Structure formats: structure tokens, C-alpha cells
Amino acid sequence: xxxxxxxxxxxxxxxxxxxxxxxxxxxxxxxxxxxxxxxxxxxxxxxxxxxxxxxxxxxxxxxxxxxxxxxxxxxxxxxxxxxxxxxxxxxxxxxxxxxxxxxxxxxxxxxxxxxxxxxxxxxxxxxxxxxxxxxxxxxxxxxxxxxxxxxxxxxxx
Numbered sequence: 001x002x003x004x005x006x007x008x009x010x011x012x013x014x015x016x017x018x019x020x021x022x023x024x025x026x027x028x029x030x031x032x033x034x035x036x037x038x039x040x041x042x043x044x045x046x047x048x049x050x051x052x053x054x055x056x057x058x059x060x061x062x063x064x065x066x067x068x069x070x071x072x073x074x075x076x077x078x079x080x081x082x083x084x085x086x087x088x089x090x091x092x093x094x095x096x097x098x099x100x101x102x103x104x105x106x107x108x109x110x111x112x113x114x115x116x117x118x119x120x121x122x123x124x125x126x127x128x129x130x131x132x133x134x135x136x137x138x139x140x141x142x143x144x145x146x147x148x149x150x151x152x153x154x155x156x157x
Contacts, residue, residue, distance in 0.1 A: 001025050001026065001027060001028065002025070002026045002027075002028055002031070002034060003023045003024070003025060003026075004023065004024045004026060004034060004038075005022060005023060005024075006019060006022050006023065006024055007022075007041075008037070008038055008041050009024055009026075009034065009037040009038065009041065011037055011040055011041070012024070012026075012033065012037050043068075091132075091135050091136045091137045091141075092138075092141065093137075093141045093144055093145065096137075096145070099135075103131075106127075107127075107128060107131050110124050110127065110128045111128065114128070114149055117154065118149045118150065118152045118153070118154055119149070119150070119154050125146075129142070132145065
């Protein structure tokens, strides 16, 4: 059994652990929940104290905070990863092949299938068209993109 002060593990589920004299008694096998709860508590305290720092921008130079912020940004913007990595807001056909390596796995798979067979199902065409629109491919470039594949002979012919 591990003893932890209750104020450090407030977010643990109620009535799941024994509480005596302000100490939580937690089974050793649940060490992950203890570490996660302690991390949340200390992070909450550190972020609440950041407003009292005379130069708050100095806190963002700490690599621990920057790594947490970059991880949060990656998780928040994971659906638009191609857009966030590019500096410009539109994708050009001449850079399409290089940028296709940054596509999400589902779109990369559709693009690879299109490269192999020169054709896609209706829903797959719809999905990839919406994705191309979202990442900033111009309408004329989109027409050129589809013309490039659909002017070739179908691979199963």
C-alpha cells in the first residue's frame, strides 16, 4: 500500500480508496493512477502560479512547458496537420507529391490507391475531394488533379 496526502490526489474517484487522517491508501498495483493524479495536481498548481511570475514569457522558455504545449497543439490540430505545417494557405500542384507524405493515413491510403488504379469509388472520390479542398488546393488545380488520373486507362481494363 502507498500513502499519499489527499490534497495531491483530489481527482481520484471518490470512495474507491481508503482515506484516513488525510492520507489515501492506494494499492501498489495502481501506481499509474497515482502518478497521473500527482502530475495533474502539480501541473494545475504550476499553471495557476504562472500568473504571479514577473515575466510570464520566461516560463514558456522552459522545455517542459513547451513540450506540453506542443503536444497539446498536436492533439488539438491533428485533423489539419498538413495545413498547420505549411506556411502558405494553399497547396499547389507542383508541391503535391511532397505534401502527400504529410497526409493523414486515411488520405494517404486513398491517394496511393488512386496512384495504383487511376480510379476510386464514389465515396473515396468525395472524401479525397473534400480533403483537397480543406488543405487549400485551388479549384483549377483540383480539376487538373482529377484529369491527370481519369484520363489514363483504368488499371483493371
